[in-house]
Every structure is written in C-alpha cells, then in structure tokens.
Amino acid sequence: MKAAVVTIGDEILIGQIVDTNSAFIAKSLDKIGIGVVEMLSISDSREHILKTLETLQNKVDLVVMTGGLGPTKDDITKKTLAEYFNDDLVTDEAVLIHVEELIQKVMNRPVSQMNKDQALVPSRGTVLFNRVGTAPGIWMENENTVFVSLPGVPYEMKYLMDNEVILRLISKFKRPYILHKTINTYGQGESLIAERIEDWENNLPEFIKLAYLPSPGKVRLRLSARGINEEFLQESIKEESEKLKAIIGDIIVGYEEEESLEVVLAKVLTEQRLTISAAESCTGGRIAQMLTSLPGSSAYFKGSAVAYATEAKVNILKIDQQLIDIFSVVSPKVAEAMALQAKKIFGTDYAVATTGNAGPTKGDSDAEVGTVFIGIATPKGVYSEKFEFGQPREKVIERAANKALEKIYQEILKN
Template sequence: MKAAIITIGDEILIGQIVDTNSVYIAKSLDLIGVQTHEMVSISDDKKHILDTFAKYQNKVDIVVITGGLGPTKDDITKKTFCDYFDDFLIVDKTVEKHVIELIERVMNRPASQINKDQALVPSKCTVLHNQVGTAPGMWMSKENTVFISLPGVPYEMKYLIENEIIPKIVKEYRRPYIIHKTILTYGQGESLVAERIENWENNLPNFIKLAYLPSPGRVRLRLSARGTDKELLEKSIAENVIALTAIIGDIIVGYEDGETIEIVVGKLLKQQNKTISTAESCTGGKVAQLLSSVNGASHYFKGGVVSYSTETKIKVLGLSESLIQTYSVVSAEVAKQMAINVKSMMKTDYAIATTGNAGPTKGEAQAEVGTVFIALATPNEVIVEEFNFGQPREKVIDRTVIQSLQMLRKEILKNL
C-alpha cells in the first residue's frame, strides 16, 4: 500500500511554522504497513489543491491531507473537496451538537455561527469525529484512491490518526508487514562504517533494505524488511543483526532509535551506582543538557559548570592563572585540571571536561580552529584526548559532545 501526505498552509511555505504533522502521520502509517510514497506542502489555493489531488489520483491508495479545516475564510479544504468530488456541504447534526457543547463548556460562551459552520461537511463523506476539537475529519473515496482530510492542529490530528484513521485502515485494507531495526553506532563516520560492512551489506536478502542515517559523531543503520511472511522477516532481521554485531560490535551502542548515547550512558551509570559531573567551555553546557535530558538523570548526574571564559575557569573552577598562561586555555593540561576540579567540587565518580576552539576565529586560544581537548576523570585516573573536528562551529560542538559521552561509555564498560 502506498500513501501520499499533503499539508496545506501558507504558514508552512513561508517558514513560519515547521511541518511536524507529516512526520507523525508517516510513522503511524509505517507501523501498519503503509508506505509513504511522497510528502508535499502546498498553499491555501483552490487550484493548487485540486491539481495536487489529481496528481495522486489512482497513483496511491491513500492521500492524507492536514490543514485548511478551520472556521475562517482562508480555510478552503472542505469547499475544495466538494469541487473535486462533485458534492455539496450539509450540516452534520452530531458534529454540530459536539461543537456547541465544546464551545459552551470550554469557552463558557454561546457558539457563534462561525463555530457552528464547522459542522458543514460534504454529503458523500464519512465523518471522522474529532472529540478534542471542533473540526471533524473527512474520509472520501474516488476510483482507486481514498482522500482523508484532517485538521492541522497537531493534537487534533494525532487524536484522529490514533482513534479513527489507523483502526479504519487496518479494518478495511490488507497490508504487508514492515519491520524496522535500527542499530546505533558511535565514533566512526559513514564512509568508514560502510567500508567495514560492505560484504555484509552485499549479502542482505532482497527484501531487506539498509539505510545510513549519519549525524555528527554517530551513524544509525536502519534495516527495513517488507513482505507478507512476518515470521520470515523477523527471523532474517535478527540473523543479520547478529552477523553485523560480529563485524562492528566495537562501535554499536544500541539497537533502537530511542537508545541514544545519553540513555545508554545513563543506564550504565545507574547499573554501577556511579555519578557524573561536567565542566564545559567550548560545548557551553550541551554535555550537561544531554545527560540531564534523560528520565531519572538525577540518580547519576550531579551538576555542571559552564566555564566559558578564562575568568570563570579561574574563579569558579579554581584553575591557576599560571597553568592557563603556560599552556593556554585550549590545552590538555587545562582540560585535565577542569575535570579534576569539578569532580572534587561535585563529589562524583566521573567528570567530563571540554575545552577547545570551535571557531570561527581563534579568540583567546592559540590552538587551530576545530581543536578540542576532552578530559575524563575516572575513579582511578584522568584521560585526556585531543581532536580536530574542523568546521563549521556547530559540527565541532556536536562532535565534541558525542565524543565525550562515548569516552565515558567506553570507560564505564571496562569496569562491568
């Protein structure tokens, strides 16, 4: 089964808002075996909408549309539906009753005519009742394609997807199975990972596809199996993951999209009942932010210091001026002392320190732009590593954050 997703709204096209609806819809469809063939954002223009409908007619099984269902004059989807399906609007009494009750209960005022007009729907449509808003969804068929119109408000769209659309698709369509498995790797770039697993990739069965999803410091490998035999798909995915682990197990940190490096590190710290603190210069608190973003992080993350300036390194972290003058703020010696001092200050088992020149200019440091020192204080020693992550600035910062957590993970695993 194939689907197309259309978002309607000038506010998306001018960059005023980000289209998160399409991502949610695509993920929801994928879980039930519906492949999203294409996503498109279009303007609030009648001809544009009609042309787009015609483009997907009989090319896909399902077209999901979000937006343009509000009560104001610029929301034209319902009228355009009527034109496309040669239909006319009628009042759905059930929707009208719901709209009046919702307005009176929530807004504590009588429903206006503009509110009541939300109950106008094409006479041929199957109404999808929206219990959390006033705009109903609409399900209409033409030849070999179903067109589903949903409100653009995200929580209303999600309600209808979960409670109306997905159950209806599951009931009315026979679909293939789609199984995904994501392997998270850290510490090596996409090209190097691809080189290491080339033979394994070439021997994947034709019903399994591999996708590389790189980002700074990490590469996600997503296996996708599609077919009618669920047991065969699951068995083949499992066997190929085992074979892959034998090849690159040294850089694999997890097997699901949600198993990010900060979650993996958090689990390891909790297992060993250990704690961590941070002292950050070039990363500006991003290591601490990632560590503290995990549920239950208070069990192991005790705090951090963002010592962005030389003055803060001296007055807050207690580094000596002579150390900084001798070695420079971007140096192994400064990174090491930052880690030692914050570990002592926070009374933690581990401490991460970062100092570097993220660019675009050298600033106070003498080190080349892109140079970073990461120090990791452990219960037994202090490890310092030097990197050059090049440019741009955002890449330097992101790779420093990921690399520091990867260093922490490797060190914790030594003590398991």
C-alpha cells in the first residue's frame, strides 16, 4: 500500500509552527505496513485542496490530511471535501451532543452556532469520533483511494490515529510487513563507513534496503525489510546486522532509535555504579543536557560547570591563570585541568571537559575556528585529544558533545 500525508494550513507554510503531525502519521502507518511515498503542505485554499485531492486520487491507496477542521471561517477543509465528492454537509447528532456537552460542562460557556457547526460532516462520509476535541475526523472513499481528514491539533490527531484510523486500516486492507532496525554508530563519517561496508551493502538481499542517517558526530544506519513473512524478515535483518557488526563493531554503540550514545553510556555507568561529571566551555552545557535528558540520570551524573569565559575557568574551576597564559585557553593542558577540577569538585569517578573555538570568531584564543580539545579524567589519570570539527558553529558544538560522550564511553569500556 502507498499513502500520502497532507498538512493544510498557512501557519505551516510561513514557518509559524512546525509540522510534527506528518512524522507521527508516517510512523503510525509504517508500523502496520503502509508506506508513505509523499508528504505535502498546502495552504488554506479551496483551489489548492481541490487540486491536491484530484492529483492524489488513484495515485495512492490512502490520503491522510490534517488541518482546516476548526470552527472559524478559514477552516474550509470539510466544505471543500464535500465539494470534491459532490456531497452535502449534514449535522451528525452524536457529534453535536458531544460538542454541546464539552462546551457547556467542561469549558463552562454557552454553545454558539459556530460551535454547533463543528458537527457538520459530509453525508456520505464516515465520522471518526473525536472524544478529546470538538472536530470529528472524516473517512471517505472514492474509487481506489481512501481519504481521511483529521484535526490539525496534535493531541486530537494522535487520538484519532490511534483509536480510529489505524484500527479501520487494519480491518480493511491486507498489508505487507515492514520491519526496521537502526544501528547507531559514533566516531566516523558517512563516507568512511560507506567505504568499509561497501561489499556487504552490495550483497544485501533485494528486499532489504540500507539508509544512511548522518548527523554531527554520529551516523545511524537503518535496515528496512518488506515482505509477507514476518518471521523470515526478522531473521534476515538479524543475520545482516550480525554481518555488519563483524565489519564495523568498533564504532557501533547501540541499536534502535532509543539506544543513543547517552542511553548506552547510562546503562554502563549504572551497571558499574560509576559517576560522571563535566566541565564545559565551547559546548555550553550541551553535554549536561544530553545526559540529563534521561530519567534517573542523577544516579550517575553529578553535575557540570559551564565555564564559558576565561575568567569563569579561573574563578569557578580554579584553573591556574599562569597555565592559561602559557598554553592558551584552547589547549590540551587546559582541557586536562578542567577535567581534573570537575572530577574533584563533583567527586566523581570520571569527568569530561571541552574547550575550543566554536566560531564564528576566535574569542579568547588564537586556535583556529573548529578546534576543540576534549579532556578525560579517569581514576587512573587524565589525558586529552585534539579535534578539528570545521564549521558552522552549531556543527562544532554538536560534534564536540557527541565526541566527548563517545570518548568517555570508550574509556569506561576499557576499564
């Protein structure tokens, strides 16, 4: 099956809000074997909506639309749907009762005619009952395509997808299985990984596809398999993953979306009852944010000092001013001193420190923009490494934070 996702609303097109609905819908459909082949964002315009419906008719099996079902004049999706299907809007009594109860009892105000008009639906459509809002979803079929219209409010859309749309799609259509496995790698770029696994990739079965999902400091490799035998697909992906591990096991740190480096690091720290701290300059608290994004992180992460300016390194971390004067604030000596002081201040087993020039200017150091030193303090001593992360600024910060966690993870594994 092929599906298209359409978001309707000028607020998306002008960048006023971010479209999170399409991602949720695509993931929900993928889980039941329906592949999204197209995503569109269109304006609140009768002409654009009609043209989109006409274009997608019989091109895909399913069209899921969000937006334009509200009570105001600019919400024209229902009217346009009725026009496209040569249908009339009628009042659905069950929806009307729900709207009146919600407005009067929950919102504690009189029901206006505009509120009552929320119960208007195309006469030949199937109502998708929205228990968490006033705008019902609509399911309509024409020739070889199912059209589903959902509210643009994310929590209402999610409720209808989970409780109405997915169940109906499972009941109506025979679908293939689509399975994914994500391998998380750190420390090498996309092109280098591609070179290392070229022979393996060239010999993948036709029903398994590989996608590279790079971001600063890490690359996710996603294996996707499609077919009618779920057990066979699972075994095939498992077999190919094992082959891949034999080739690049040195840079693999976890599997699936939830096994990011910070998650894997958290498991190791928890299992070994170790603690960690940080002293951050150029990363500006990014390392602390990554570590504390996980529940229960206080068991192993004790704190971070964001000593961004030189005087903060001297006054807060107690780094010797003479050391900075001799070696520069962006140097291996300062990175190591920062890591040692963080370990001492927070009383942890390990500490990581970053100092560098993220750009766009050099700041307090003559080191080239993109230069970062990462210091690692362990129970046995301290060391540092130099990295050149290039530009732009956001990339330097992201790569430095990921590399810092990667280095501390490798250090813990060694011991």
